[in-house]
Amino acid sequence: MLNVDITLNYKDFALNIAQSFPASGVTALFGRSGSGKSTLLRVIAGLELNATGRIAWGDDVWQDARHRTPPHKRGLGYVFQDTRLFPHLTVAQNLSYADKRAQNHPGPSMDDVITALDLAPLLPRHPATLSGGEQSRCAIGRALLTRPRMLLMDEPLAALDATRKAEILPYLERLRDNIGTPILYVSHQMAEVTRLANHLMLIDKGQITHAGPLETLLADPATAPALGARDVGAVITATLTAQDSDGLSRLTCATGPIYLPHIDAPLGARLRIRILAQDVIIARTAPTGLSALNILPATVTSLHPDGASTLVQLHAGTDQILARITTRSATALALAPGTPCFAILKTAAVAPAHIGDQPNLVPHTKL
Numbered sequence: 001m002l003n004v005d006i007t008l009n010y011k012d013f014a015l016n017i018a019q020s021f022p023a024s025g026v027t028a029l030f031g032r033s034g035s036g037k038s039t040l041l042r043v044i045a046g047l048e049l050n051a052t053g054r055i056a057w058g059d060d061v062w063q064d065a066r067h068r069t070p071p072h073k074r075g076l077g078y079v080f081q082d083t084r085l086f087p088h089l090t091v092a093q094n095l096s097y098a099d100k101r102a103q104n105h106p107g108p109s110m111d112d113v114i115t116a117l118d119l120a121p122l123l124p125r126h127p128a129t130l131s132g133g134e135q136s137r138c139a140i141g142r143a144l145l146t147r148p149r150m151l152l153m154d155e156p157l158a159a160l161d162a163t164r165k166a167e168i169l170p171y172l173e174r175l176r177d178n179i180g181t182p183i184l185y186v187s188h189q190m191a192e193v194t195r196l197a198n199h200l201m202l203i204d205k206g207q208i209t210h211a212g213p214l215e216t217l218l219a220d221p222a223t224a225p226a227l228g229a230r231d232v233g234a235v236i237t238a239t240l241t242a243q244d245s246d247g248l249s250r251l252t253c254a255t256g257p258i259y260l261p262h263i264d265a266p267l268g269a270r271l272r273i274r275i276l277a278q279d280v281i282i283a284r285t286a287p288t289g290l291s292a293l294n295i296l297p298a299t300v301t302s303l304h305p306d307g308a309s310t311l312v313q314l315h316a317g318t319d320q321i322l323a324r325i326t327t328r329s330a331t332a333l334a335l336a337p338g339t340p341c342f343a344i345l346k347t348a349a350v351a352p353a354h355i356g357d358q359p360n361l362v363p364h365t366k367l
């Protein structure tokens with residue numbers, strides 16, 4: 001566990017953080033531009049000399065009033081959007097450079113990293129001959145081979161276009177589930193965060209406003225203002241059960257089947273699906289003669305009116321769903337906590353980028 005209790009004052013900005021960071025899985029730090037994400041990473045790394053307070057990794061105190069552990073002795077790894085690979089070295093040499101200087105902590109072997117990131121075909125090449133996504137994979141591999149206690153990733157995919165990003169996200173899911181190095185992941189892309197993170201922290205004006213398991217925070221209407229109207233939406237867990245001949249994939253979630261455009265995953269895969277609140281509509285009775293295929297029985301948990309629109313939190317089996325409807329409709333349907341209803345989701349509303357593997361974490365010590 002990383003414990004941070006620090007203050008840092010710039011002329012027009014103050015960072016005030018009192019927070020514990022889990023030492024497993026992927027913790028996403030999400031906030032708008034200028035909220036303090038990169039500054040917090042630099043404080044943890046020991047690069048902000050004006051930060052006051054205490055930082056400790058378990059019993060190992062990195063900073064207090066009397067002492068400050070230099071950055072290179074904290075056992076942290078970094079990945080930035082600028083990959084910073086050594087241009088004169090091949091991929092293999094970049095990786096062995098890190099391997100030879102590795103910290104004396106548990107961590108993945110060279111083979112583990114090459115397999116997880118599919119680096120074998122790239123080993124003889126120089127960074128300049130690689131695509132942006134390939135360079136990112138090498139940079140992540142190199143950082144992991146320093147066997148860090150924690151990997152700090154500051155918008156590592158920000159320089160990539162949507163296609164390259166989609167290519168690299170499955171590799172990051174694989175790292176999360178197979179390598180076990182805890183990751184603190186800075187992003188302002190909610191789609192990326194919901195694919196990767198199992199823990200979420202929202203930061204605003206230099207303070208962490210919400211922290212908790214990703215599923216819980218995304219289903220909490222209190223976090224909606226921090227996420228912004230377009231990004232509000234819960235995640236549900238579903239199992240891929242069939243590939244239908246008309247091109248749809250059938251999944252089973254807590255309250256029954258749902259159908260989505262073809263998902264390229266093996267049958268039985270446990271998937272995490274992000275459902276945006278703006279894509280869900282609500283009916284009091286089971287609709288008939290409707291084109292939408294996904295009609296989930298649910299119960300209203302709470303209502304959160306905000307002017308003309310109302311955010312409705314629903315329970316659908318063990319899943320929670322958020323729906324944004326007009327306040328007029330919420331009144332017309334007489335919705336109240338406990339009201340049984342149906343949550344309706346258009347099949348095409350779920351973008352492929354919003355479907356990922358359900359996290360299946362391994363403990364760090366497995367390695």
Ligand SMILES: Nc1ncnc2c1ncn2[C@@H]1O[C@H](COP(=O)(O)OP(=O)(O)OP(=O)(O)O)[C@@H](O)[C@H]1O
Pocket residue numbers: 010011012013031032033034035036037038039040188
């Ligand atoms: N060295 C500095 N001196 C003065 N102000 C700074 C300094 N570094 C950062 N700031 C200010 O601190 C605030 C937080 O910056 P930071 O880079 O941490 O934000 P961020 O959340 O990472 O943003 P982005 O998503 O745009 O990268 C900003 O208002 C920035 O202008």
